[in-house]
Amino acid sequence: MNIIGFSGSPRKGGNTSTLMKEMLKGAQEEEIEVTYIHLPSYHIQGCIGCEKCRKDKTCTQFLDGMHLLYPLIEKADGIILGSPTYNYTMTPIMKAFIDRLYPYFDFTEERPGSYTSRLAKLGKRALIFGVCEQLDEKEMYYNVNVMKQAIHVVGYEIEDSLFFTGHFKANSASHDEKDLLRAYEAGKSFAQSLKD
Numbered sequence: 435m436n437i438i439g440f441s442g443s444p445r446k447g448g449n450t451s452t453l454m455k456e457m458l459k460g461a462q463e464e465e466i467e468v469t470y471i472h473l474p475s476y477h478i479q480g481c482i483g484c485e486k487c488r489k490d491k492t493c494t495q496f497l498d499g500m501h502l503l504y505p506l507i508e509k510a511d512g513i514i515l516g517s518p519t520y521n522y523t524m525t526p527i528m529k530a531f532i533d534r535l536y537p538y539f540d541f542t543e544e545r546p547g548s549y550t551s552r553l554a555k556l557g558k559r560a561l562i563f564g565v566c567e568q569l570d571e572k573e574m575y576y577n578v579n580v581m582k583q584a585i586h587v588v589g590y591e592i593e594d595s596l597f598f599t600g601h602f603k604a605n606s607a608s609h610d611e612k613d614l615l616r617a618y619e620a621g622k623s624f625a626q627s628l629k630d
């Protein structure tokens with residue numbers, strides 16, 4: 435069993451990274467193999483809609499860091515996606531990452547038509563979280579909810595989603611015992627759910 439945590443924060447060592455690492459620590463407690471991925475380090479290009487992947491079944495437009503991630507995604511039993519809230523939604527790098535999962539879809543010829551994902555029905559699960567400065571979690575509606583919906587459609591059962599509010603400075607979460615514990619516990623229960 436293994437879990438990959440994908441952090442969509444450009445700020446290394448910021449709140450998303452702190453909370454993600456705490457979740458992975460909780461998962462590790464359950465003797466699950468964990469990997470932390472800082473998405474900006476993979477220089478992922480944004481999808482340009484060339485649609486070549488409909489035929490090629492992978493992205494043949496960009497030979498970038500996403501090709502290091504595809505094999506890890508296929509192997510992982512669980513993924514955690516975490517993104518800071520930028521203007522009510524996820525960061526551009528998290529959006530680029532999710533868009534680049536498009537090659538996993540198989541589409542029918544007619545348009546608009548139905549589609550299925552090759553990542554579906556494999557028992558893969560996801561845990562989703564967002565971080566924001568404001569105190570009201572409604573401030574990150576598009577962030578967490580869009581990540582949830584997009585990842586569900588690509589084949590993951592959503593185990594849980596969390597909203598971490600009130601974090602502005604980069605080191606804010608690392609001083610928040612309550613949120614650190616929430617993150618740790620969420621990672622641990624996510625790992626337990628994968629083992630069940």
Ligand SMILES: Cc1cc2nc3c(=O)[nH]c(=O)nc-3n(C[C@H](O)[C@H](O)[C@H](O)COP(=O)(O)O)c2cc1C
Binds near residue numbers: 448
């Ligand atoms: C460009 C930009 C847009 C932001 N937009 C929002 C927002 O819409 N709502 C909010 O509550 N916080 C917003 N924030 C604050 C960040 O979500 C917050 O500082 C978060 O803790 C950053 O996470 P990080 O430390 O992992 O990078 C924004 C920050 C930036 C840089």
